[in-house]
Amino acid sequence: MDFKLQTGIFTEEQNFKPLKTDIVYDVLILGGGPAGFTAAVYCMRKGVSTGLIVKEIGGQVAETAGIENYMGYRYINGMDLAMKxxxxxxxxxxxxxxxxxxxxxxxxxVKKVRLTDGRVFSARALIIATGAAWRKLGVPGEDELRGKGVANCSTCDAPFYVNKKVVVVGGGNSGIEAAIDLAKVGEKVTMVQFLDRLTGDKSLEDKLHEFKNVQVRYEHEVTGINGSQSVESVTVKNRKTGKTEDVSAQGIFVEIGLVPNSEFAKGVLKLNQAGEIMVDCASRTSAPGIFAAGDVTDVPFKQIIIAAGEGAKAALSACNYILMGE
Ligand SMILES: Cc1cc2nc3c(=O)[nH]c(=O)nc-3n(C[C@H](O)[C@H](O)[C@H](O)COP(=O)(O)OP(=O)(O)OC[C@H]3O[C@@H](n4cnc5c(N)ncnc54)[C@H](O)[C@@H]3O)c2cc1C
Structure with missing residues (x-):
């Protein structure tokens, strides 16, 4: 059934109102990915006055070609899910x-939130849901071919590379895990590792070596990603000899880490070594009345359904803080 017909009230214009600088909100939510949007639904349904600050709608979801593991949808395009x-x-x-x-x-x-444009908003509680961004290689072709063969999440995107050749960059746990996921379905996986050895767990490495279709290029780096409509090859450089070579591939998975979007919390909240905001099991940070959820936190497993669940939890904790002082 069409939701708009069911309620008869929904239009974006009517229902999104400008954020105000001259009031103190009960809760301000920072971030509009799965964690932030879910937190917003929970806060609004509890009846607390809520504001939402979003840099880019949907966050990482909007960058995802296809999603097959968010319940309720057998398959959905990332931008479509973000708009929903x-x-x-x-x-x-x-x-x-x-x-x-x-x-x-x-x-x-009263917590203050200062934006880059100089505006300052106030709230009794904050929910930080600013997510993370993949660390980039910074080579030509990477931005242009993102979503057209340049990928990061093998859990999400490996099924699109059945019988294809792929390059995986990074020899830590996430690189090895990605190579294993892709070796199961792909024709050939070329791992490109900066160092002369892999740096993941031994058990994972042992598992990797069971796959005959994986080749590891040690002491190599990627210097370019090539293709007109989609990835066709990846240029790799031998760091010892300086020799470059184009490796034929339809995909490249960049597994050199995620960077949490927590810059503004440094020195204010407790962060772990990776820069993730540390939270307890009720989404509380080290500062009273400041909660955090999703990929910006130290909660393991970065997935949409997990971020959404954590957003719900952070909202319920924030509402308890506002309504019951807990
Ligand atoms: C290419 C790709 C494919 C993926 N595929 C899947 C998949 O198929 N299935 C799956 O479950 N997971 C997948 N993931 C992982 C999943 O998208 C994330 O785990 C999830 O989006 C995290 O949600 P989040 O709300 O914590 O953060 P994000 O989605 O990162 O959202 C963060 C939000 O905060 C905003 N923000 C950031 N900094 C600021 C700031 N300073 N001020 C204001 N706002 C800010 C962002 O603009 C964004 O709105 C994929 C990730 C990527 C990158």
Whole structure:
């Protein structure tokens, strides 16, 4: 059934209202990925005054070609799922700022959120859901061919590479895991590792060596990704000899780590060595009244369904803090 017909009230214009600088919100949510949008739904349904600040709608979801592991959809395009999240939030009439980038936060009974454009918003509680960004190689072709063969999440995208040749960059646990996922379905996997050895767990390495269709190029680096409409080859350089070579491939998985979007929380909240915001089992950070959820936190396994669940949990904790002082 069409949701709009069912309620008769939904339009984005009516239901998204500008975020206000002259009031103190109960809760301000930072980030519009699965964690932030889910937190917004939970806060609005609890009846607390809520504002949402989003730099880019959908976060990593919007960058994903196809999703097959979010319940309720056998398959959905990433941008379509992001817009469904946004639509679900819009029905509650939330105060919303799209294209707002958080630069700094301040603790206290009333928390302050400063944006890069100079505006400052206030709230009694914050939910940080600013996610993470993949660390990039920074080579020609990487941005242009993103989503057209340049990928990062093998759990998500390996099924698109059945009987294809792929390159995996990075020889740590995530690189090895990606190579194993891809070796199961692909024709050939070329791993490109900067060092003269892999740096993942031995058990994973042993498993990797069981696959005959994986070749590891030690002491190599990627210097370019080539193709007109999609990836056709990857240029690799031998770091010892300086010799370059084009490796034929339809895909390249860049597995050199994720960077949490937590810059603004440094020195304010407790972060782990990876820069992730440390949370307890109720999504509480080291500062009272500041909660965090999703990929920006130290919760393991970075997936949409996990981020959404963590967003719900952070919202319920924030509402308890506002309504019951817990
Ligand atoms: C290419 C790719 C494919 C993937 N495929 C799948 C898949 O098939 N299935 C699956 O389960 N998972 C997949 N993942 C992982 C999944 O997308 C993430 O785990 C999930 O999106 C994390 O949600 P999040 O809300 O924590 O963060 P994000 O999705 O990263 O969203 C963060 C939000 O915060 C905003 N933000 C960031 N910095 C600021 C700031 N300073 N101020 C204001 N806002 C800010 C961003 O713009 C964004 O709106 C994939 C990831 C990628 C990159």
């Amino acid at each position: 999240f946004k639509e679900q939030v819009a029905q509650f009439g939330i105060d919303y700022d799209e294209k707002g980038t958080v630069k700094a936060i301040e603790t206290g009974d």
